[in-house]
Amino acid sequence: MKIYVALLSFAVCLGLGDGALAAYEKPYIGDEKIYVATQDDTLVHIARNHEMGFVEMRAANPNVDPWIPGNGTELVLPKRHILPDAPREGIVINLPEMRLYAFVNGDKEPATFPIGIGREGLETPIGSTTVVRKADGPVWRPTARMRREDPSLPASVGPGPDNPLGTHALYLGWPQYALHGTNKPYGIGRRISSGCIRLYPENITELFAMVPVGTKVTVVNQPIKLAWIDDVLYMEAHPDMEQAIQMEETGQVYSAKMSDQDMAFIVKAAGEHRGKLHWATIRNEVRDRTGRPVMIARRPGADLDVSKPELIHGDEVPEKREDVLRADETLVKNSDVGSDGESKSDIAEEQPGKADLDDVYSGGDGDELKETKVSDADDADQLNNPPNIYRVMNP
Numbered sequence: 001m002k003i004y005v006a007l008l009s010f011a012v013c014l015g016l017g018d019g020a021l022a023a024y025e026k027p028y029i030g031d032e033k034i035y036v037a038t039q040d041d042t043l044v045h046i047a048r049n050h051e052m053g054f055v056e057m058r059a060a061n062p063n064v065d066p067w068i069p070g071n072g073t074e075l076v077l078p079k080r081h082i083l084p085d086a087p088r089e090g091i092v093i094n095l096p097e098m099r100l101y102a103f104v105n106g107d108k109e110p111a112t113f114p115i116g117i118g119r120e121g122l123e124t125p126i127g128s129t130t131v132v133r134k135a136d137g138p139v140w141r142p143t144a145r146m147r148r149e150d151p152s153l154p155a156s157v158g159p160g161p162d163n164p165l166g167t168h169a170l171y172l173g174w175p176q177y178a179l180h181g182t183n184k185p186y187g188i189g190r191r192i193s194s195g196c197i198r199l200y201p202e203n204i205t206e207l208f209a210m211v212p213v214g215t216k217v218t219v220v221n222q223p224i225k226l227a228w229i230d231d232v233l234y235m236e237a238h239p240d241m242e243q244a245i246q247m248e249e250t251g252q253v254y255s256a257k258m259s260d261q262d263m264a265f266i267v268k269a270a271g272e273h274r275g276k277l278h279w280a281t282i283r284n285e286v287r288d289r290t291g292r293p294v295m296i297a298r299r300p301g302a303d304l305d306v307s308k309p310e311l312i313h314g315d316e317v318p319e320k321r322e323d324v325l326r327a328d329e330t331l332v333k334n335s336d337v338g339s340d341g342e343s344k345s346d347i348a349e350e351q352p353g354k355a356d357l358d359d360v361y362s363g364g365d366g367d368e369l370k371e372t373k374v375s376d377a378d379d380a381d382q383l384n385n386p387p388n389i390y391r392v393m394n395p
Contacts, residue, residue: 022107023088027227028234029101029109030079031309032292038314039071044186046314048200049321050077053098053114053189055248059239059291062251077312078292081112082225082236090216091131091179093197095124096223096238097291098189100179100197104210113207116182116198119191120245124219129173131215134208138169138180166201167330168208172217179217180204191244201327224262224286226269227293231302233270233277234293237285247289258286270297 035046043066047057058066060076069075083101084094088110092101095117102111118124137159147153157163166181179197181204182188188200199207223240226233239246243253266282267274276297285294298304320328 024103024105024107024110026083026109026229028080028082028229028293029112030081032080033077033310033312035075035077036311036313036315037069037071037073037075040319041069041314042067043069043075045319046075046077047114047189048185048324049317049319050079051112051114051200051203052077052079053116054186055098055189055239055244056114056291057189058251059247059289062288062290064251066251076292078290080293082227082234082293083110084220084222084225086218086220087216090218091211093124093217093219094225095126095219095221096240096244097236098191098244100199100207102207102210104215111206111210113199113203114189116188116190116192118193118195120242122194123241124193124195124197125174125177126219126221127174128216128218129177130217131170131179131211131213132173133171134211134213135169135171136208137167138163138165140165166198166204167327168204170208170211179207190248191241200324201330202321202323205327205330223289226266226296228269229293231299232295232304233273233297235266235282235285235296236291236293237289238291239289243289253287253289256287256289258283262286266296273297273299 033050035050037046043057043061043064044054046052046069047054054066056078057075058064060078061069064070064073064075081097081099081101084092086092086094088103090103092103092110093099093115094101098115098117100113100115102113104111139159140157140163141155142153159167161183164183166183169178169180171178177196179199181201182198183201185200187193188198192198221241223238223243225236228234238244239253243256246253246255266277270277274297276299278296281294282296285296295304
């Protein structure tokens with residue numbers, strides 16, 4: 001495991017010339033909250049209503065039954081995030097935390113959304129690209145391989161509740177990949193896609209509106225992030241790509257060990273205060289992967305934050321936020337074509353199937369991952385020589 005250190009300076013400018021807005025200065029966003037569950041709550045429903053992903057909710061609440069948290073149970077909403085070590089420009093996606101950051105507001109706090117990412121064998125790529133096209137009302141066209149495996153699949157599915165792409169898509173410069181919505185929102189915050197990045201229906205509409213074509217997209221793999229906040233060094237440890245599956249299924253990871261390289265990165269982050277590092281806390285967090293920033297060192301005289309997190313009582317908030325309700329209604333009401341009367345996209349997606357909530361949690365998205373999926377000759381040919389970059393994709 002490699003640790004990436006998010007030691008970000010406090011006076012970064014965009015470099016766009018005179019009058020340009022300064023970039024967001026803090027090395028973190030948000031604050032942790034506590035949610036008091038009701039009798040009918042589940043982690044997947046709480047996650048969606050508070051813009052969290054399933055794995056990050058389970059990691060922060062490892063001893064809670066995800067399906068029956070229990071009336072009155074206090075759950076951590078891990079809404080404070082150390083920013084990834086990446087340029088604060090455009091869209092930044094950190095795969096292990098399954099979260100997207102949109103730096104589109106100048107010196108204001110970036111927007112952030114939970115995401116679903118590529119599953120094992122169909123990983124979301126790492127690197128930099130751009131948004132090359134946007135589509136309101138994408139059309140799903142199964143690949144030849146998908147239709148060969150399931151001849152009953154239609155040639156295409158237009159906008160509507162049966163479209164796995166949801167209501168909007170932002171195509172990337174990487175052929176076969178896009179940011180898009182979903183008709184299975186409870187798969188967000190999991191490794192469930194064929195490589196594309198999925199967002200909740202209500203979040204993809206927000207992102208679609210704020211991100212223009214040409215926006216830079218940076219994808220990183222940083223399971224552990226560190227940052228000095230005032231005079232305190234914090235570490236935020238997420239399950240890595242392999243551990244995410246363990247966390248989803250069992251609420252814990254089994255292979256979290258700290259290497260000499262890990263320790264070297266932490267010591268470098270601490271700098272002259274390396275002697276103040278609390279190694280017991282570091283080992284515990286590397287083992288537990290809670291995804292919550294924890295103090296691992298502090299400078300002499302540092303003031304400790306003794307404030308209590310905001311308490312949210314589940315019986316005092318709506319079962320679904322208004323934007324969630326609107327997003328679900330829009331998904332159902334959409335017609336078979338986009339607003340201009342044309343099919344808006346030719347992106348391919350796995351057939352969603354008719355799984356209930358248990359299936360959505362425990363399995364894939366209607367298509368079980370097969371060992372031959374990556375080595376399939378037709379798929380390999382499409383990856384190397386895509387006939388149309390908008391026609392064959394890995395959502």
